[in-house]
Amino acid sequence: MTKTRLGNISKILSGIYMKDSPIGDIPYLQVKDLLMASPEITASRIEYSAKLDSYMIQKGDLLFAGKGTTYLCEVYDRDFPAVPSTTLYSIRLNTDMVSPAYLRWYMNHPNVVAVIKSSQAGSATPLIHKPTLENLMILIPDQKTQQIIVEIDALQKREKEILESIADKKMQITNQLLYNELNK
Secondary structure, three states: OEEEEHHHHEEEEEOOOOOOOOOOOEEEEOHHHHOOOOHHHHOEEEOOOHHHHHHOOOOOOEEEEOEOOOOOEEEOOOOOOOEEOOOEEEEEEOOOOOOHHHHHHHHHOHHHHHHHHOOOEOOOOOEOOHHHHHOOEEEEOOHHHHHHHHHHHHHHHHHHHHHHHHHHHHHHHHHHHHHHHHOO
């Protein structure tokens, strides 16, 4: 098991402020877009300019919500170019010793989120400063353990979806049975 600062294994970039444009062709991602199944459709658009090149998100980068209260971290797994807004940090790994999927799981773990929250600034719209992320200590197990953690996390999410679906179906059946009894 290795323990290192996030800044030692990645390059962390702040998002950029841009005005959206109805004729823009580049998705301009915000926190709400990370929660959508198709951010390439839901995101507002900006027009391309050369200054955006250094902000372009690449497949495998992580996006971390540094403003607000969610502190959500997601792996960018899309094949289209996009730019993060100022509400997001992009985290680009510079090593193969940690997988983006494992780091996403780690950054979203409640204990890690609590550490991050303890360093937030501001009260109206809390903010995590870049040095806080750079100095965040990351526990990195071997590749096999990382893969197992990622697989278990995916199974837990799938289990939650199935249980929610079952609960919804039970409620529909119960409501229909009750309604049928009223109409006898």
